[in-house]
Amino acid sequence: MELKHIDIANLSVSSANMRGVAKKPDLINILPSVRARGILVPLIVRPGAEDGGYEIVAGKRRYHAALAVAEEQDGIDPLPCAVMEAGDDAAALEASLIENIARLDPDEVNRCEGFTRLVREGRSVEAIGLTFGLTSLQVKRTLAIGNLLPRIRNLYRAEKIDVVTMRHLTLASKAQQREWLALVDCPEKHAPTGAQLKAWLFGGSAIEAKVALFDLADYKGEIISDLFGEDRYFAIADDFWTAQMMAVEDKADAYREAGWSGIVVMERGAYFNSWEHDRCPKKKGGKVFVSVSHRGEIAFHEGFITMKEARQRAKGEPGADTSKPMRPEVSAALGNYIDLHRHAAVRASLLSEPGVALRMMVAHAIVGSPLWRVDVEKQRAASDAIAESVEVSASEVAFDVKRREVLALLGFDPETPTVVGGYDGDHGVAGLFVRLAALSDGDVMSILPVVMGETLAVGSAEVDMLGQLLGTDMRTSWQDDAVLPDLIRDKPLLTAIVGEVAGADVAEANAGATAKVQRGILVDCLTGSHGREKVEGWLPRWFAFPPTGYTERGGIGCVERSERIALLFVPAEAEEEPEMREAA
Structure with a gap:
């Protein structure tokens, strides 16, 4: 750095200053000294955008105190400054942080914002820790504050929640944070704080039914309903976790089939921190990380690799966490050869069997497959009044009558709400195809309008197309x-x-x-x-x-x-x- 005296008119506060540009600093304990002895400790500055101008990286309070004295005394001598090199935002931010932390620890939210800006400038967690004499864990804890919703950070700054509560909330998902804020806003409920908040976040064994990845209709365990609310809970946590983790494995298998190179199911309670991972698309070997909260919530983070693996890839080293699969009997190319020829032969056989093809199409539409995803139109209404007006309309009544006829024809449960997704037998598409093969062409054709009607999207161009084509009045x-x-x-x-x-x-x-x-x-x-x-x-x-x-x-x-x-x-x-x- 170069030491020099600079006229106060050529100085301005840099955007890299951790205490910001707009907020006016507290000068009570520094102004008397500046009046008596002037500026003794040099400001840290760097060349600004304008010729002859300098940006203050550290020393904002001394600068404002000098401005105040200059106004009182009609001028002030040039200020002592240590001039940094231009352009290095990360170094400037570090200088600002170091000076302010050494003089007076800023609140943790300010420190988090400063560290976050350093990460964006390319500094690693380890480098930040070395610069400020902190462990990597301390830096990560500070960065975790950035996961808080802005309103929670503002509550802490306004001293409406204590530091223990703020730190515990860094363990919460965004959904949990919003739920906690709703308790804060409700005059009839109490928002847990301190140690109570941590217990509330982990939730004990009270796991809500809404977090289940699996179909609740297929769950064999007991679900308890809150008679005074809308929530339902799993009675036995172990039964829930067995079903939930099986559903996670099914989802992981689907990701593998879709071409993802790796599925990493994290330990229960472990949090997925974005600063510990690097973005990586599927085609370049990106993985899917699955986080599992103590409250049963599952989150899938697609397209990431660990920072360690990213550094290894940048150096051309093989990823340490890339496992070598056991060699199968056939290679990928040979397996592809076999599957394509089998597919081609069966597809050619279908050409002379339109009735078989029709039944297979209906089975796919009702059950679904890796290439067929058919969703039932939910007919979501903006109000109960709208929903009721549709339900009692002559059109909906006529459609429901026909739907029940089809349910009976297929041997489905008569209480099943829709034909699509209503098959609960074994063997999926193949199982339903066997049933359809026993029906006449006329019966199969009578099923098609119901299946199409159930999956016709509300508010789509297809509705207008069919309405005009069919002359709907x-x-x-x-x-x-x-x-x-x-x-x-x-x-x-x-x-x-x-x-x-x-x-x-x-x-x-x-x-x-x-x-x-x-x-x-x-x-x-x-x-x-x-x-x-x-x-x-x-x-x-x-x-x-x-x-x-x-x-x-x-x-x-x-x-x-x-x-x-x-x-x-x-x-x-x-x-x-x-x-x-x-x-x-």
């Missing part, structure tokens, strides 16, 4: 005089709909009325109440195929999707619709 299935009017809150939209239902004169006369009044008029017209004539067969424009809107504002999902597929319905194709339906 919602007047035969939709009727609602309660839920829909209550959902329409926009005044211009309400006015347009009232005009369509009650007439332009009524709409114009009530244009200035409240939305509640206009909704009342709409309901009266649909029900024939309060002296208004009942309007029969009205269908909102959104329910037509193709749909349209009432205003020029747009933002109607079904209209936008219908417009995107409009080019598919050219006149020549429209004439072929009966043949298309027949083919379907």
Whole structure:
């Protein structure tokens, strides 16, 4: 470093200063000394972006004290400074940290932020520890504070939680942190702190059912319900862990089949720390790390290798944790040769057996396979009122009747909610295929519409495509005089709909009325109440195929999707619709 005196006008606080730029420092215990003797300890600075300017890396309090004295005394002598080389942000940050930690330990959140910036600048945990005289464990503990949600860090800074509580919360997942904050916000509940918080985090044997990776319907153990809440718990923790770890192994096998080079299941309670791992994609040998919390939560971290392995790879050394697999009977190339030829032969055999192919397709759609993932449309509703209006509609009732017929035809449990995923027999796809092989072509064809209907995505272009192709008329299935009017809150939209239902004169006369009044008029017209004539067969424009809107504002999902597929319905194709339906 070069020692020199620099005019205070040429100095400014660097962004690398650990105490920040915006916050004004406390000068109570330093200002009297600066008034009496000036600046004795040099500031640590580096050349700034402007010619002749310097950024203060360490010495922000001395600088502000000098500014105060300069204002009181109408000037001050140039300040003694130690000038660093330009451009090394990590070195500058280290200098700032060292000086501040030596003078007065900053709070742990500030120290964490400083260490985190050093890591981003390329400093390793070990190097940070050597620089500041800390063990690697101490550095890691400080970095762990960065895993806390910002609000928790702010609670600590505001001294609303103690340091023990803050440290225990570094052991919590983000979900646990949010759950703890919810307890803080609830006046009727107590948020655990200190030693109680640690016990709460580990959860004892009270493991919630929602953390299970496996299907609860297949769980043979006992699950206890909270009669005064919505949560359920596993009665015997050992039974849960047996089922949970089997599900983890199944998931690990799926990752292996997908081409991941390694699956690392971490010890229960061990935390996955991102600063101890390096990003690495699957095609370059990245692994999947599986963290298992004491509360049963499982997290899959895809595409990482340890920092040790990353350093070994950078040096061209073989990874120490790469295990050598036992040599199988056939090589990968030979196995691929065998599988491809078997596949080609069976595929050719299917060409002359469309009935077999049809049944195999239905079995795949219902059960699923590595290449077939068919999800049931959940029909999630924004409110209970919307859900009920759909459930009692004529369309949904008709579909449910047909679904029950198919369940009986396939020999499924009659209480099974859906055909897709409803097969609980042995041997998966092959087991269901045997059942389908015993059915006639007509019976198999009757299953297809239900399977397709259950897996038809809500809000998709396919709904609009089929609605137009099949000539769906919602007047035969939709009727609602309660839920829909209550959902329409926009005044211009309400006015347009009232005009369509009650007439332009009524709409114009009530244009200035409240939305509640206009909704009342709409309901009266649909029900024939309060002296208004009942309007029969009205269908909102959104329910037509193709749909349209009432205003020029747009933002109607079904209209936008219908417009995107409009080019598919050219006149020549429209004439072929009966043949298309027949083919379907």
